[in-house]
Amino acid sequence: MSTKKSLVVIGNGMVGQHFLASLVASQCKDSYHITTFCEEPRAAYDRVHLSSFFSGKTAADLALADEDFFANNDITLHLGDKAANIDRNNKTVTSAKGLTIAYDTLVLATGSYPFVPPVPGHDRPNCLVYRTIEDLEAMASAAKTSKVGVVVGGGLLGLEAAKALTDLGLETHVVEFAPRLMAVQLDEGGGAMLRRKVEALGLQVHTGKNTTLITDGEQCVNKMCFADGEELETDIVLFSAGIRPRDDIARSCGLDVGPRGGIVIDNQCKTSDPAIYAIGECALWNGMIYGLVAPGYSMARTVVADLAGEEGSFTGADMSTKLKLMGVDVASIGDAHAKSQGALVYTYQNGASEVYKRLVVSQDKKQLLGAVLVGEVSGYGTLLQYCLNGIELPENPDSLILPPRGDESVGLGPDALPMSAQICSCYDVSKGAICQAIEAGAITLGALKAQTKAATGCGGCGALLKSVMDCELTKHGIAVSTDLCEHFPYTRQDLYNLVVVEQIKTFNDLLETHGKGSGCDICKPAIGSILASYWNEYVLAKEHLGLQDTNDTFLANMQKDGTYSVVPRITGGEISPDMLIALGQVGKKYQLYTKITGGQRVDLFGARVDQLPHIWKELIDAGFESGHAYGKSLRTVKSCVGSSWCRYGVDDSVGLAIELENRYKGLRSPHKLKFAVSGCTRECAEAQSKDVGVIATENGWNLYVCGNGGMKPRHADLFATGLDKETLIKYIDRFLIFYVRTAARLQRTSVWMENMEGGLDYLKSVVIDDKLGLCGQLEQQMTYVIDTYQCEWKTTIEDENKLKRFRHFINSDQPDDNVVFVEERGQIRPADEEERKHFKIMEVA
Amino acid sequence: MMPWKDVCSSDDLQPDSGVCALVAGQQVAVFYRVKEQAVYAIHNYDPIGKANVLSRGMIGDVKGEPVVASPLYKQHFSLKTGVCIEDEQISVPVYPVRLHNGRVEIQVALSNNGEMKTSIHEEASV
Known part of the structure; x- marks a missing residue:
């Protein structure tokens, strides 16, 4: 019998998932059998960045957990099954599919549902909500036959939804009941500035509008009628008028709920039943429902602490936010509406550059109570820290929102923050934790994010994180510079x-x-x-x-003992028996260790520097050429056997692979390049893990770019579909030269694209639509490189002078006596230190 | 004073790169910097990578100090003192070297017990 207790989590949304992740990272991980119900067909995903679904992200991109998170942590996940009933007497949960699970501890993370105002006609066709990936799919499908879309609700989510409709190509309106946009977070001036800016971007805003009826339209599917008598025709109506806690399951088992909904919880997030917790948007704490993800995360961690017997309580959360809405920067901190007793207000408005800032300070002008920023939010991090940490304001608080004049610096340097200051609210990361991670060697933004998780939630603290990092690095004497090195002040x-x-x-x-x-x-x-x-x-x-670099100087790959490995090119992995025999003969003659590489060729190890020209002379005579395995250049184009042999093959993948490899061989690039071509969508060549991947389909070639294996694997992105060979090659030509021209030193295509402003879409616009008018130049450059190709080994063995370097000693024909091999599995390998000592003694004796 | 040992022709040196010479049984890496018209000689053995490879490393300077980067794990060794820039506890022997009448000459001494003597701070010059 297991001594483990049963823990059941109802709901696998962002907060439910954060709870699971925190729990399995805690010390009480092994005390529980964990089961979770998820009514959606997929496990938790990032709802905060939902609108990125329309700018190219897939459901998989938005997923919060690795595919094997549940299996690895022994968590039983019931996907597509909703918990329907709780029996508190017998401590069991029964699901819609009829499953009954006993619990010792139950966590409710049921979240919320979008509020749809009970307007007559709210359930007409194309009247949708915006919450799940299924909702997005419904929007996308409705958008195909629509021209106009209206979002009901001008809050934070409503504006996100409006961006989604705009991205779908619709004429987009926002209808808001309140007199301004983002009424909760912004004051009148801020709301007005936001309105001006989003209207300039093509959004039509209607405030102070009370919808009374939705009915048949004349030009569009629907018509909205307002209390003031006006009407608006639209195909899609998208409700984003706030959320309501999903507390029905709690209600029906008799847990306490608030008068306007929400499962009542205490500071430990316990409900009125001590065996049941509630976290996230379904929970009501101190009369408040928190509709942001950070407080939900904080509740999740509180429960984990409570289960582990540690101190910890949820005592409310800061509701400050910073975000980009339709490309407009907006931020709100603390008491934005100046409701505090005696609060004083400073306002800065710049009509020309459309910036609005408002500071709310205490009566004695010492404490920051709140702020509103629209159009320019670089000061958000500083202001938030003033507000949260009670840092005393400078003598003239307005200097914090006035544009800097001359040299004066107005920011609160990260140095001024206490170590306890919270930098990332989503993951509760303090400045102290960040400094610790830097101390431990995480000195790039990427490493710091991976280590601390800071700025990986909503991302709002990214700029602050960077400034803390820069400041700490400077203190440690590590220069923060984009210069290539001390010799060139350039990228x-x-x-x-x-x-x-x-x-x-x-x-x-x-x-x-x-x-x-x-x-x-x-x-x-x-x-x-x-x-x-x-x-x-x-x-x-x-x-x-x-x-x-080392390897290029001898056109071979140096191994740990100073010997080299040799890799001749085997284009597309295709090789005749005669060529294989020739390779084998060379390997045998020079007693080399031979191994098949991951790129479908053969690596010959253990060649001394003086043997390299002899080996290559024989290889070249047999018809081989350099494989450039030593260079930052095109390595291999891997292929599956394709339509020539395979029953499923759609096109000749080997033929294309050979053509591509011969075309791009020798091209020097910022980092190594790997390609692959698959003959059908079964993808046996693993093209989607390559810098350039091509897959044959019935409609032509599909092109994938910017994937890689290695330390940080990345799936390639689909770049273009159904291409004929000529277009495919044109795109690859342009893509490669654009990469060669613009990437940083040793930057792989994946990181290059991820760091590119505009990302994949931008890359497509440059390579496919010729947005920069560069394509002619890019192709011309590639033609030049192809026309000037030479096999470096052929050139080398033909030049007496060059061969002089291929000796261990310039003044002796002796080999390096430190190179010693022993035999293993019938082949050589370098002797280790012990073996080498033994060998030397033998030699002396 | 130790005698200068003839090693090779100055034409055998590689511009802004290195070669390895066998001098009195020792492997010596000889580097030639064209712009400064300077030659440097240090032992060829990389004490970190534990292989005779330093002559095949890339040369350059770190804050003005001429260095070679190990081709194995990229640590830098001063061409003047042999000291490893990344870990000052580690160093390789350096040898006096000169270009003389179109020849490269190096001083390598053998001590009584057969081990090398090194003159760490004697700067190589042309």
């Missing part, structure tokens, strides 16, 4: 442009005109790569030799 992209504009052909010319010192192992290979990408000259030419 890689700058340097590429300098090379192009000034037609610079050597490192020394670039160093003399734009750099200082003599270079280093950062700038030399980076510039070596730029020069090779642009001019495509022989990388071992006298003026380029010293720029090449």
Whole structure:
């Protein structure tokens, strides 16, 4: 018999999921069998960024947990099954599908539902709500036959929904009952400024409107009638008029609920039954329902602490928010409406640049009580910290919202924040925790986010996180700079442009005109790569030799003992028996360790530097050429066997793979490049994990870009579909050169695209729609690179002078006596230190 | 004073790069910086990567100090002192070296017990 108790969580939304994640990370993880019910067909996803569904994100992108989160943590997840009934006497939960589960502890995370005002006609066709992915799919489907959409509700969610309708290409209206937009968060001036800005973006705003009837339209599907007699025709009506707690299951089992709904909880988030907790938007604490995710997360952590027997209580939450609505920055902090006793107000309004700021301060002008920012919110982090930490305001508080004049700095430096200051409210990350993570080595934003989870919830604290990081790094003497290195005060992209504009052909010319010192192992290979990408000259030419990274200098891959591995090109992984035999003969003759690589070729290990030219002479005579496995360049184009042999193949994937590999071989790039081509959607070549992936379909080639395996795998994004070969190659040409021109040093295509403002859409607009008018140049550059291709090994073995370097000693023919091999599984491997000592003793004896 | 040992022709040096010479049984990495017309000699053994590879590292400078970056794990060693920039506890031997009549000459001494003597602070010059 298990001694574990049973814990059941009803609801797998954002808060339910946060609870599970916090629980399995806590010490009481092993005390419970965990079961969770999720009525939706998919596990928890990010509702905060729901509208990104219409700008290309998929349901999978929005998922909050890894696919194997539940399995790995032994959590039983009942998807698509709603908990229907709680029997508190027998402590069981029964689901809609008839499942009954006993519980020792029950957590209600049922969330909320969108409030639909009981207007006659509210259930007409195309009258929708905005809450789940299914709702979005319904919107998308309705939008296909619609021209006009109206959002009922001008609050935060309503404006998000309006953005979604605009993204779907509809003429969009917002109808709000209150006299202004975002009435809860903004004062009159802020609301008015927001209205001006969103109207300029094409949104039509109707405030002070009370909808009385929805009925048949004449031009559109629906017509809305208002109390003031006006009417508005629309195809879609989207209700976003607030949320209501889902407390029906609590109600029917007799738990206490508030007079206007919400499951009553105490400071430990316990309901009126001590075995049952409630968290998130279904819970009513101190008469308040919190409709934001951060307080829900905070409740989830409170319950975990309570289960673990730790101190911890939920004592309300700050409702400050910062967000981008339809591209307009809006923020609200604390008492935005100046309702506090004796509160004083400062207002700054700039009609020209459409900025509105309001500060609410205490009577003695020492404490910040609240703020409203519209159009310019860079001060949000600072103001929030003043407000939350009770930091004393400067003598003239208005300096915090007035634009800086001259050199004066108005921000509250992150230095002034106490260590206890909360930086990320979604994950409750303090400045202290961030400093600790930096101390422990997380010195990039990415590492810091991964380590602390800060700025990975709503993302609102991103700027503040960065400024804390920058400040801490500066204190540690780590310069925060985008310069390539101490020798060049430029980014890689700058340097590429300098090379192009000034037609610079050597490192020394670039160093003399734009750099200082003599270079280093950062700038030399980076510039070596730029020069090779642009001019495509022989990388071992006298003026380029010293720029090449270790592996490029000997056109082979250095292994741990100083020997090299050799990888000839096997295009598309296709190789004849004769060529295989030739490879085998070379391997045997030089006693090399041979292994099949992940890129469908053969790696030959254990070659001494003096053996490399001999090995390559034989390989070239047999018809092989360099595989560029040593370079930051195109490695392989992996393929499945495709339509020539496969019963399911739709097109000739091997043929295309060979063509692509031959086209792009030798192209030097900021990082290595891997391609793959699959002959059908079964995807045996794993093209969706490559920088460039191509998959054959009945309608033509589908192109995927910016995926990779490695340390941080990333699925490639679908870039274009149903392409003929000519268009496919044109897109890949442009994509590659644009990457080569604009990426940072050692930046993979995935990170390059993720850091690009506008992301995938922008990349498509450049490569497909030629938004920058660059495509001609990009293609021309690629043609040049293809026309000037050379096999570097062929050039090298034909040049006596170059061969001089391929000796261990410049003045002796002896090999390196430190290179010692032992045998394992019938092949060689480098001896380890112990074995090497033994070997040396044997030699001496 | 130790005698200069003839090693190779100055034409055998690689511009802004390194070669390895066998001098009195020792592996010596010799680097040639074209702009400064300077040669440097340090031991070829990378004490961190534990392989004879330093001559194949990339050279440059870190805050003005001429260095070679190990081709294995990229630590920098001063060409003047042999000290590892990332960990000052670690260093490699350095040797006096000069270009003389078109030849490269190096001083490497053997001590009585057969181990190398190193002259850490003697700067290599042309």
